[in-house]
Amino acid sequence: MxxxxxxxxxxxxxxxxxxxxxxxxxxxxxxxxxxxxxxxxxxxxxxxxxxxxxxxxxxxxxxxxxxxxxxxxxxxxxxxxxxxxxxxxxxxxxxxxxxxxxxxxxxxxxxxxxxxxxxxxxxxxxxxxxxxxxxxxxxxxxxxxxxDISFDKQQLRTSWIIAGATVLFALLITLVLSRSMIRPVKRLVEATHKLAAGDFSVRVHPTSKDEISQLATDFNQLASTLEKNEQIRRDYMADISHELRTPLAILKGELEALQDGVRKPTAETLNSLLFEVTNLTKLVNDLHQLSLSDRGSLTYRKDFVDINEVILLAVASYRHTYQTKDIALFTELDDLSSLIVQADPDRLIQLFHNLLENSVRYTYSGGQLHISTKKGHNSVLISLEDSAPGLDESQYKAVFQRFYRAESSRNRASGGSGLGLAICENIIEAHNGKISVMPSSLGGMKILIELPAYSDDN
Structure with a gap:
């Protein structure tokens, strides 16, 4: 029924x-x-x-x-x-x-x-x-x-006639009420069937302010979320296929040239093949890291860490790279305050490596990068500011998106995989911190990180 x-x-x-x-x-x-x-x-x-x-x-x-x-x-x-x-x-x-x-x-x-x-x-x-x-x-x-008996019988007949008429009237009213009450539910059922069939664009227009209307509003929010997730999934798959296609096409072309004898297996040719394999391996590793951080599967072994020491270790490993590209690297670390955080030092090293890699790829030769730390109110503030080029306002809102790169050519040699900042955002969220991007006073991009500070009161 x-x-x-x-x-x-x-x-x-x-x-x-x-x-x-x-x-x-x-x-x-x-x-x-x-x-x-x-x-x-x-x-x-x-x-x-x-x-x-x-x-x-x-x-x-x-x-x-x-x-x-x-x-x-x-x-x-x-x-x-x-x-x-x-x-x-x-x-x-x-x-x-x-x-x-x-x-x-x-x-x-x-x-x-x-x-x-x-x-x-x-x-x-x-x-x-x-x-x-x-x-x-x-x-x-x-x-x-x-x-009196005759009058009583007349009243009884009249009473039954009124009762019968009332029953017919109740029948009509019930029919109208049941249809009007079930109509919004029927619309929700039909919309649910469409949603289950994969039509995420379906919406239900609320017609009242009761519980069914609230259910319709929640349904619309669910459909909107599913539609957004489906679009993200499609874009994600398209970006992955695009990112994988370029190095694989280069590898295929190089190998076919070697097979046909067009190119000789010289050290230069082998280095080119190794470079593409290295980029492809890095992309796969970044994808793996991002998938783990998205589902919360990254392991975090938190300890009490001095944020200045972590930054100095990360900077030391990138000092030569910055010198090679003629980019000045400055650090202004607050050594007067206790900048102790409860965090995983390996994940923090990964965080700063990604940020340093991002800056060295984008900053013009002859530019500079300033890294500073200071004690905030129950927090530790880390700032990374580089020089030109900068971003426009719309780009600042998209830098943490997967596969996003500011340059339009999507050239991996200059733009990387576009996954580093997305991984950074997940690492910061796992440490209950905040990360934001804004224009730099040096003409480039400023990344501000806020992590909860550890104190003896904790």
């Missing part, structure tokens, strides 16, 4: 229960109220009749006026009706229950010869403060008058 059918049955069943409960309640209330009305009417008429009979008894001195003429009772009843009509409100017309007039010895003076019912209402008739008779009225909890 579909959700719409279940929702329809639940709402309609609830409406049916409410309708029949109301019908039974109203029917019971009507019967009890009608019987109460009949009792009250009979008691009121019995009171008026007892008062009238009291006056007649005072005039006659005994009950002989009833023995001579029983029709006098009907005359008294007509007089009571006329008096009631002249008062406020509708008169209680006609007896709806049996009644009797008896003397003080309970001898029947007027009424049917049958036995008195078990439940009766008695109104005394007094003369000189003595009871000389009674007006007895049946007080049974049932309707006995033929007219």
């Amino acid at each position: 579909k959700l719409r059918s279940k929702l329809f049955l639940v709402i309609f069943a609830t409406c049916m229960v409410v309708v029949f409960a109301m019908h039974i309640g109203i029917r019971s209330s009507f019967q009890q109220g009608f019987i109460g009305y009949i009792k009250k009417n009979s008691e009121q008429r019995a009171t008026h009749l007892a008062e009238a009979l009291t006056e007649q008894y005072e005039l006659a001195g005994d009950w002989h006026f009833l023995y001579k003429d029983e029709h006098s009772v009907y005359q008294i009843l007509r007089t009571i009706d006329q008096i009631s009509q002249s008062g406020d409100g509708p008169p209680p017309r006609g007896w709806r229950t049996q009644f009797w007039i008896v003397d003080k010895d309970m001898k029947r003076l007027f009424g049917h010869d049958n036995q008195f019912p078990a439940e009766t209402f008695k109104k005394p008739i007094t003369f000189h403060d003595e009871i000389v008779g009674w007006v007895i009225v049946s007080a049974a909890d049932k309707i006995s008058s033929e007219a």
Whole structure:
């Protein structure tokens, strides 16, 4: 059974229960109220009749006026009706229950010869403060008058007609409500099927502010995230294939030239092949490192490390490279403060190697690189500023993206693999730090790193 059918049955069943409960309640209330009305009417008429009979008894001195003429009772009843009509409100017309007039010895003076019912209402008739008779009225909890029974049946038919009409109305309302309530859910189901089929562009427009609308908003966010991840995956695969294609094409061309005898296996040729193999190996290693850092599989053996010592070790290994390219390398390390961080020294060496490699590749010959450290508020700040060339504003936002290189030719010899800064960002995040890029006062790029400082209070 579909959700719409279940929702329809639940709402309609609830409406049916409410309708029949109301019908039974109203029917019971009507019967009890009608019987109460009949009792009250009979008691009121019995009171008026007892008062009238009291006056007649005072005039006659005994009950002989009833023995001579029983029709006098009907005359008294007509007089009571006329008096009631002249008062406020509708008169209680006609007896709806049996009644009797008896003397003080309970001898029947007027009424049917049958036995008195078990439940009766008695109104005394007094003369000189003595009871000389009674007006007895049946007080049974049932309707006995033929007219009242007919009226009760008419009300019952009307009640069933109203209940039936209410059920039909509830049926129509339930049908409309179930369709309108299930429509946004149906849209979500259809959109989910499309999303599962790979259509990440599907969106659901929220039409209200309820929980289903919130679910639609969350669905749109999920679809947007999946669409973005799919685009990143496609770009990633395209970048990897592009990066691998260039060195492999060069290797294939060199090997085919050697095979055809166009080129001789000289030291220069072998060095060219080795250079391409080295670049290809570095790219594969960078990809491996990036995949490990992305999924958090890089191992970190953290210890208490002096950040100045790590920087000096990294600079020492790149000093000759910078001299070869005629780039001045300056360090301004804060040795007055304790710059101790809890980190993996090997990963920090890898971090600074990537940053130094990035700078030496991009900085023009004759330029410079300044590395400085200082103590911040509960942190250690490391700054790397190089000289021209710089980047424009859009490029600063993209430098940590995979395979991004500022130069448009994507030449590996000058631009590297484009994975170094992405690996750096993952290493910094693993150490609960921050890394950012901004223009340098020297005309190039400034990289600012902030790592949590260790103190004796930690």
